[in-house]
Amino acid sequence: MNLVLMVWRQENARAQGHMQRIEAKDVSPDMSFLEMLDVVNEGLTEAGQSPIAFDHDCREGICGSCGVVINGVPHGPQPGTTTCQLHMRHFRDGQVIVIEPFRARAFPVIRDLMVDRSAFDRVIAAGGFITSPTGSAPDGNAMLVSKHAADTAMEAAACIGCGACVAACPNASAMLFVGAKVSHLGLLPQGQPERWSRVHAMVAAMDAEGFGGCTNFLECAAVCPKNVSSDFIGRLNRDLIGAVFLARPRVASNDAG
Amino acid sequence: MSESLRNDGRVWVPLRAGDQRPPGQIPEAERDYYLERRYPSFGNLVPRDVASRAAKAVCDENRGVGPGGRGVFLDFSDVISRQGEAVVRERYGNLFDMYERITAENPYKVPMRIYPAVHYTMGGLWVDYNLMSTIPGLFVLGEANFSDHGANRLGASALMQGLADGYFIIPYTIGSYLAGSKPGSGSADQPEFDAAKAQVRERASRLLARRGRRSATSFHRELGKLLWENCGMARTAAGLKQALARIPELREQFWREVMVPGSQEELNQSLETAGRVGDFLEFAELLCRDALTREESCGGHFRQEYQTPDGEARRDDARFAHVAVWEHRGDGAEPLRHTEPLSFENVHLAQRSYK
Numbered sequence: 001m002n003l004v005l006m007v008w009r010q011e012n013a014r015a016q017g018h019m020q021r022i023e024a025k026d027v028s029p030d031m032s033f034l035e036m037l038d039v040v041n042e043g044l045t046e047a048g049q050s051p052i053a054f055d056h057d058c059r060e061g062i063c064g065s066c067g068v069v070i071n072g073v074p075h076g077p078q079p080g081t082t083t084c085q086l087h088m089r090h091f092r093d094g095q096v097i098v099i100e101p102f103r104a105r106a107f108p109v110i111r112d113l114m115v116d117r118s119a120f121d122r123v124i125a126a127g128g129f130i131t132s133p134t135g136s137a138p139d140g141n142a143m144l145v146s147k148h149a150a151d152t153a154m155e156a157a158a159c160i161g162c163g164a165c166v167a168a169c170p171n172a173s174a175m176l177f178v179g180a181k182v183s184h185l186g187l188l189p190q191g192q193p194e195r196w197s198r199v200h201a202m203v204a205a206m207d208a209e210g211f212g213g214c215t216n217f218l219e220c221a222a223v224c225p226k227n228v229s230s231d232f233i234g235r236l237n238r239d240l241i242g243a244v245f246l247a248r249p250r251v252a253s254n255d256a257g
Numbered sequence: 258m259s260e261s262l263r264n265d266g267r268v269w270v271p272l273r274a275g276d277q278r279p280p281g282q283i284p285e286a287e288r289d290y291y292l293e294r295r296y297p298s299f300g301n302l303v304p305r306d307v308a309s310r311a312a313k314a315v316c317d318e319n320r321g322v323g324p325g326g327r328g329v330f331l332d333f334s335d336v337i338s339r340q341g342e343a344v345v346r347e348r349y350g351n352l353f354d355m356y357e358r359i360t361a362e363n364p365y366k367v368p369m370r371i372y373p374a375v376h377y378t379m380g381g382l383w384v385d386y387n388l389m390s391t392i393p394g395l396f397v398l399g400e401a402n403f404s405d406h407g408a409n410r411l412g413a414s415a416l417m418q419g420l421a422d423g424y425f426i427i428p429y430t431i432g433s434y435l436a437g438s439k440p441g442s443g444s445a446d447q448p449e450f451d452a453a454k455a456q457v458r459e460r461a462s463r464l465l466a467r468r469g470r471r472s473a474t475s476f477h478r479e480l481g482k483l484l485w486e487n488c489g490m491a492r493t494a495a496g497l498k499q500a501l502a503r504i505p506e507l508r509e510q511f512w513r514e515v516m517v518p519g520s521q522e523e524l525n526q527s528l529e530t531a532g533r534v535g536d537f538l539e540f541a542e543l544l545c546r547d548a549l550t551r552e553e554s555c556g557g558h559f560r561q562e563y564q565t566p567d568g569e570a571r572r573d574d575a576r577f578a579h580v581a582v583w584e585h586r587g588d589g590a591e592p593l594r595h596t597e598p599l600s601f602e603n604v605h606l607a608q609r610s611y612k
Contacts, residue, residue: 012523032359038474045472045527050518053526061355078358085358111524135428 001027001093005040007052008100013108013116019098022052029089033076034059034066036088053112061085061225064160067167068113069100074164074223082162082225102167106174106210117163119209123178124161126205130185131193149187156184158226165220165228171212176220178206179232186239196243203240259352261413263301263308265345266331266369268292274319280330280368291315299611306409306490306557306570307611309373313490314568316372323370330368337365373490375481377415379406379557383582387430388422394438396431398422403580408556461521464531469514473531476511480504480534480541488545493561497549501542508538543583543592550594553577574606 003024010017024040031039034056041051057065061082068083070076076086091097099113107115145153159180166174182199185191191198214233221230269290271283291311293300303311312329315321322328337345342365346353353364360370381403388396388404399419405411483503487496511534519525554563554570555577563571579596586593 042472042474045474045516045518048518051527053524061358080354081358085355087358087361089361114524134424137425 001029001088001091003027003036003091003094004096006096006098007112009052009112010101010109012111017109027088029087031088032059032084033070033086033088034084053110053114055114056084059084062160064162067102067162067164067225069098069102069167071098074102074167075162075225079222080225080227082160085225102163104163104166104172104211106172107163107166115163117161119211120161120163120174120177122209123174123202123205124181126201127181127185127198128194128201130190132190143189145188153184153187155229156180156187156232159184159224159228160226162225164223164225166211168219168223169212169214170217170219171215173214173220174206174209174211175214175233175236176224176228176230178202179234179236180228182239183232183235186235195239196246199236199239199243203236259413260305262331262349262352262369262371265336265348266301266333267335268301268308268312268329268331268371269368270315270320270322270329272320276320280322280332289315289320296611303611304409304556305373306559309490309557310559312371312373321372328370328372331371332368333364334368375485377410379403379408379410387434388426389430389434394434396427396434398427403582408558410557458521460532460535461528463512464515464517464528464535465519465521467513467515467517469516471510471514471516473511473515473517473527473534476507476515477530477534477537480507480537483507484541484544488541488548491559491561492548494549497545500545501549504538504542504545508542511535511538539588546592547581547583551577551581569610572606572608578606 005022005024006019007022008017009020022040022044024036027036027039034054037052037054044051054068055065057063059066061084066083067075070083070086075081075083076090078086078090101107101109101113101115102117104115106119107117110116157180159177161177163177165176166172182202185198186195218230220233221228267290269288271278272287272289276283276287292303292308295311296303296307301308315329316327319326322330333345345365356362356364356369362369377400381401382390382397384390384397384402384404388398388402390397390402399422400415402422405414405418405421411417483500487500515531515534517525517527517531519527521528548558548560551558552560552563553573553576554560555572556570559570563573565571579598582595582597584593584595
């Protein structure tokens, strides 16, 4: 199949960006979206033009590196699917595909479709460590975890930190991401000792990075490639209220780094 | 797909070569569950090297399935009818979803098509028992070091090795190194740093200056195919020698004809790729050299000259019960092979049978 790509090109964070029209010819429907971009890039390179910069790593949908906005939707039209796992059979021959980077103030463009998502790393780092002895194997039955807690924590841990939630939110809010990260540890016994200070620190870091507030559009959960539920935003809010009553905010240290 | 799927799936191909019928139309009597047939006691759970070679063997007999004929069926219909779809979904739901996204086929209804592919390898950087490399202070953890896998990669253990090294070993071992060094004594304004920086800049400039005709990716593909054919699931001395003759030519051509657009003053993914392919061209040669030197078959390293009468790997413990460590002696210089003997005190080496 043949496609027309409208791709966002931007040399660096300070440069003015623009859309470039690129024809993608002889695309196999069995290609993934990123493989299609690989082929387009080979063509651009051979023609002496600069290839489209985009992030990618595992291409199995588990690392969180990839992610572009495809026809207005982060990760494209297939629900619960990362860009790398999206295949070209979901597009029509001759279709125009608009490809843009994830847009948010906290995610400055590095080049073309690559954005700097280190704000997420700093939010995670603000959460700090968990208290846990290392050096010897933990006893198998020392810490009991109910099936429900384990399953719910696992659903939260499914978050790969890709940033699609931020890109989809009209406020560029990171509440779903932070909710998932807070809940993942907050549901497990290992995460209890620092539970309240963690939620304080992560929410403070989220605000400091310039992410917007949540006004319940829930676009985040709709585009999440891992189907992380918006229930975790509720959990985050409840934990934050709990933290206000139960714990004094501790100044986040950089010990975790 | 993950190896764990073989816990419940049954692997088969059509009995007859060139059989193009869809799997549902091939009756039981015309199927060859070749792992169960060849390895009745282990069946579909034979180690990955054995399963990979067996898949390659049936495809080489023109009994492979799917477009291109490089595939075998992994069939879940038995476990689904025995335990129900819900149980299978609970166990493998994420993998089944991933398969469906890639192939647009529903593996709950039609068998998966699988084939061995390149994945993690067994080797890595040499480390001592404290996980420190030959560079003092440089510790190597997880799959980047060579220490955990033997001749066969252990299944599902990328996380295992990361956790084992990080959780159980390094907390005990890094302390003695840290105790002997002063914090903050190192800094970047030393001649060694300047020299390393200049070297990297010079290499990048060399890559960018070529403006040749071929992209780094095309060299990567050619190199990958060469290794897949000659240093893959089945190896021969002749094939390895052929690859060892071809790789230096390809490397020379790469440095002469590679085309890398852009500059090194900005983010440049093409330059990054070219740098990696340059490294692969060095490392590929080492892989072939190592495979040629090891004149036995062992785990993932299968030399066709060294097999038992029924086609299984034949080790040579008298000559090769050791780990080979190759010392880099500079660009263009032949690497030096060191050996670290493997000694077994409680369990003694024996030929294993999966029959």
